Amino acid sequence: MAPLDDARTWDVLVLGGGNAALCAAIEARAAGASVLLLEAAPVPFRGGNSRHTRNMRTMHEGPLAPLTDAYPEEEYWEDLLKVTGGLTDETLARMAIRGTAEHVPWMIAHGVRFQPPLGGTLHLARTNAFFLGGGKALVNAYYAAARAAGVEVAYETEVVDLAMEEGRCTGAVVLHGGARHEIGAHAVVAAAGGFESNLAWLREAWGPPADNFIVRGTPYNMGKVLKLLLAKGARPVSDATQGHCVAIDARSPRFDGGIVTRVDAVSLGIVVNRESKRFYDEGEDFWPKRYAIWGRLVAAQPGQIGYSIIDAKSMGKFMPPVFPPVKAATIAELARALGLDPAALEATVAEFNAAVRPGTFDHTRFDDCRTEGLAPAKTHWARRIDTPPFFAYPLRPGITFTYLGVAVDEKARMRMTDGSLARNVFAAGEIMAGNILGKGYLAGIGMAIGTTFGRIAGEEAARLARA
Amino acid sequence: MPAPETVALQDLVAEAQRVLAICNACRYCEGYCAVFPALERRLSFDEGDVHYLANLCHNCGSCLYACQYAPPHEFQLDFPRILAQVRGETYRKYAWPAALGALFRRNGTAAALAVAASLVLAFAFLAAFAGEDRFFSAWSDAQGSFYALLPHGPMAAIFGIAFVAAAVALAAGFARFWRDTGEPLGALFTPVATAGAAGDALTLRYLDGGGEGCTYPDAKPSFARRRFHHLTFYGFLLCFAATCVATVYHYAFGWEAPYAFLSLPVLLGTAGGIGLVVGPVGLLALRARRDPELADPAQSGMDLAFLALLFLTGATGLALLAFRETVAMGTLLAAHLAMVLALFATMPYGKFVHAVYRLAALARFHIERRRPVPDVAAE
Numbered sequence: 001m002a003p004l005d006d007a008r009t010w011d012v013l014v015l016g017g018g019n020a021a022l023c024a025a026i027e028a029r030a031a032g033a034s035v036l037l038l039e040a041a042p043v044p045f046r047g048g049n050s051r052h053t054r055n056m057r058t059m060h061e062g063p064l065a066p067l068t069d070a071y072p073e074e075e076y077w078e079d080l081l082k083v084t085g086g087l088t089d090e091t092l093a094r095m096a097i098r099g100t101a102e103h104v105p106w107m108i109a110h111g112v113r114f115q116p117p118l119g120g121t122l123h124l125a126r127t128n129a130f131f132l133g134g135g136k137a138l139v140n141a142y143y144a145a146a147r148a149a150g151v152e153v154a155y156e157t158e159v160v161d162l163a164m165e166e167g168r169c170t171g172a173v174v175l176h177g178g179a180r181h182e183i184g185a186h187a188v189v190a191a192a193g194g195f196e197s198n199l200a201w202l203r204e205a206w207g208p209p210a211d212n213f214i215v216r217g218t219p220y221n222m223g224k225v226l227k228l229l230l231a232k233g234a235r236p237v238s239d240a241t242q243g244h245c246v247a248i249d250a251r252s253p254r255f256d257g258g259i260v261t262r263v264d265a266v267s268l269g270i271v272v273n274r275e276s277k278r279f280y281d282e283g284e285d286f287w288p289k290r291y292a293i294w295g296r297l298v299a300a301q302p303g304q305i306g307y308s309i310i311d312a313k314s315m316g317k318f319m320p321p322v323f324p325p326v327k328a329a330t331i332a333e334l335a336r337a338l339g340l341d342p343a344a345l346e347a348t349v350a351e352f353n354a355a356v357r358p359g360t361f362d363h364t365r366f367d368d369c370r371t372e373g374l375a376p377a378k379t380h381w382a383r384r385i386d387t388p389p390f391f392a393y394p395l396r397p398g399i400t401f402t403y404l405g406v407a408v409d410e411k412a413r414m415r416m417t418d419g420s421l422a423r424n425v426f427a428a429g430e431i432m433a434g435n436i437l438g439k440g441y442l443a444g445i446g447m448a449i450g451t452t453f454g455r456i457a458g459e460e461a462a463r464l465a466r467a
Numbered sequence: 468m469p470a471p472e473t474v475a476l477q478d479l480v481a482e483a484q485r486v487l488a489i490c491n492a493c494r495y496c497e498g499y500c501a502v503f504p505a506l507e508r509r510l511s512f513d514e515g516d517v518h519y520l521a522n523l524c525h526n527c528g529s530c531l532y533a534c535q536y537a538p539p540h541e542f543q544l545d546f547p548r549i550l551a552q553v554r555g556e557t558y559r560k561y562a563w564p565a566a567l568g569a570l571f572r573r574n575g576t577a578a579a580l581a582v583a584a585s586l587v588l589a590f591a592f593l594a595a596f597a598g599e600d601r602f603f604s605a606w607s608d609a610q611g612s613f614y615a616l617l618p619h620g621p622m623a624a625i626f627g628i629a630f631v632a633a634a635v636a637l638a639a640g641f642a643r644f645w646r647d648t649g650e651p652l653g654a655l656f657t658p659v660a661t662a663g664a665a666g667d668a669l670t671l672r673y674l675d676g677g678g679e680g681c682t683y684p685d686a687k688p689s690f691a692r693r694r695f696h697h698l699t700f701y702g703f704l705l706c707f708a709a710t711c712v713a714t715v716y717h718y719a720f721g722w723e724a725p726y727a728f729l730s731l732p733v734l735l736g737t738a739g740g741i742g743l744v745v746g747p748v749g750l751l752a753l754r755a756r757r758d759p760e761l762a763d764p765a766q767s768g769m770d771l772a773f774l775a776l777l778f779l780t781g782a783t784g785l786a787l788l789a790f791r792e793t794v795a796m797g798t799l800l801a802a803h804l805a806m807v808l809a810l811f812a813t814m815p816y817g818k819f820v821h822a823v824y825r826l827a828a829l830a831r832f833h834i835e836r837r838r839p840v841p842d843v844a845a846e
Binding site for chain 1: 488495677
């Protein structure tokens with residue numbers, strides 16, 4: 001591959017090929033730097049998890065097409081504070097938030113197109129700007145823009161080592177088609193994502209339960225660059241068990257199932273574990289809070305499996321999942337089809353039904369349909385499960401992003417364990433998202449962090465390389 | 468044992484249902500065209516829905532390039548291709564008379580045979596009326612040009628019959644398709660449906676990839692296909708208009724052909740002929756470079772035959788105009804009449820029918836759009 005055989009020292013070497021990496025590469029090139037971007041995946045799977053994204057949570061003081069109304073900085077910040085429980089760096093977080101308002105025109109200028117919120121996501125019309133065609137279309141647009149600007153791209157190229165000492169990185173050793181290449185660089189942007197595709201590392205962090213995790217996104221985020229940086233003295237942020245983990249259909253492929261694997265029936269019925277016991281208030285909250293916590297809840301159950309159970313009343317009242325439900329005429333039959341103890345499931349359903357208080361069902365607000373004297377309670381949208389046929393969706397933890405990353409400053413410069421700044425290494429995207437997301441998740445903030453810090457990292461790396 | 472074509476259709480419908488369930492759970496492509504909002508109105512898809520959605524698709528390709536599940540992803544989701552394959556079955560299934568639906572199986576061959584038969588017929592016809600000497604002589608406009616070889620009456624009768632037969636067969640296909648949608652016939656004859664569908668069709672609204680041009684023939688958005696399609700379609704329409712005007716001239720005013728170069732029928736026909744030459748050539752050139760993932764290879768013969776026939780109709784018409792006072796006139800006249808005849812004869816049994824079912828699908832889309840979307844809980 002030509003760019004890998006090029007003996008020159010690149011001004012900016014970008015490690016990774018997703019949204020943050022592309023933003024960095026485009027900005028660095030725009031600042032006059034020579035840029036080589038290394039993507040581990042082949043072309044059809046390029047873009048890391050950005051390929052699966054669909055929107056960017058975007059601050060705006062007034063209507064900003066396609067966003068309605070306003071979503072001011074303070075509200076955005078409060079939302080972030082809520083989901084992270086304060087585990088965030090306010091300075092960096094506010095930078096990511098403020099950046100989003102400026103990104104929209106920049107993104108459009110680089111080929112990204114927006115569309116009104118998708119069917120079933122109207123509640124995001126104010127806060128999240130949706131990409132026409134989703135993240136893969138965005139990634140395609142950025143690759144086209146990067147190539148047109150003169151960024152060199154090497155696909156199927158894996159970083160296996162970094163020439164890095166005392167916070168200065170002079171290049172990388174890569175593997176491409178079985179051959180090793182040494183690539184020199186004046187500045188490096190690490191934007192290679194987290195380690196969620198690395199099953200061994202997940203197991204190290206989570207223990208045996210990790211064997212039952214499903215990886216929703218790319219199989220290429222092996223965390224190699226992250227591991228190398230940590231080994232070379234980068235200061236870690238967050239920890240290996242933190243990330244974005246949602247409950248998805250247990251029948252999903254091990255990797256790369258993406259958005260369609262989600263199951264939105266949880267709040268309409270009950271969720272039981274393999275002992276046929278309920279374990280959490282299914283009616284606690286709306287998406288996205290509900291969405292963000294159920295992965296971890298299922299991960300804590302024996303065998304890391306749960307079953308979302310609804311009756312005929314709820315069928316067709318939620319976003320259609322990609323896999324058909326397990327269907328049965330009676331609860332006992334449903335239990336048998338799921339491999340559960342029929343008597344135990346009948347008992348759980350009967351107990352739940354007996355505890356349901358009369359109320360007016362309204363799935364668009366916190367209604368008054370709740371249980372009484374039941375532990376755990378179902379605090380909203382509780383209706384008896386009594387109308388056959390009955391349906392079930394098996395659930396497993398679906399790991400989306402990991403938050404263990406490297407610390408950065410406001411210029412996206414990586415921090416070392418001794419508190420100093422790396423001389424010429426910058427980090428952007430998921431690899432540093434843990435600075436802002438210590439835990440929890442806010443829909444669309446990954447793209448906000450990646451775009452803000454990708455652009456900053458590219459600019460700063462170019463400035464440094466050309467100084 | 469079911470007929471082989473039934474099995475093929477069932478397999479295609481099953482595959483389309485699998486793909487549509489994935490699309491309905493994803494919805495990222497919603498902004499590209501009408502197909503996605505239409506599919507989101509449904510929680511499951513029966514065969515009728517599959518035919519409807521397939522014919523609503525303009526094959527712009529944008530969703531394939533945006534698709535996170537496109538091959539080589541293990542979901543192997545190729546939305547444009549499966550819908551193209553279903554359209555092939557739509558054309559066959561709704562053809563009238565039904566027995567002639569089989570012509571879609573080997574459509575290139577069928578079209579070639581139609582052309583050959585038309586050529587034989589046209590030359591035989593002219594030879595019979597004109598005789599060899601007159602056929603190979605030059606005739607000035609003042610001498611009546613075409614009508615020195617061929618009387619107007621029989622020619623008008625042959626083409627009148629071919630035209631009416633094509634119109635009846637196409638209308639029957641439309642009616643059969645419409646009946647299966649379950650929409651009342653009355654809904655079709657409303658301004659919402661007719662104006663909506665006509666507007667979308669005349670502007671090729673959905674051949675735009677959501678605004679930037681469609682990803683055809685490759686990933687780079689472009690309006691080339693829409694422009695060449697416009698040239699082809701409006702070229703065809705202008706030629707048809709030229710014929711209509713000439714018919715009025717002939718019967719209402721007794722002004723007989725040949726008409727002067729600057730007369731209305733000739734101006735319309737010339738402009739139309741140029742469209743019918745440039746448009747199909749452009750479409751063929753784009754087609755040759757298109758991403759194979761976008762296509763149903765089984766339909767190549769049908770596509771090529773139709774484009775070739777349109778091109779030959781335009782080219783022979785222009786040549787006839789240019790050389791109508793030379794000795795080549797007889798040959799060119801026979802060739803042009805043969806192409807027009809073949810075009811009308813194959814119209815209900817070739818690629819032309821895409822327009823019929825697309826119009827029906829667009830009309831249904833506009834009718835449905837007025838209805839509320841089924842209420843689903845926000846995710």
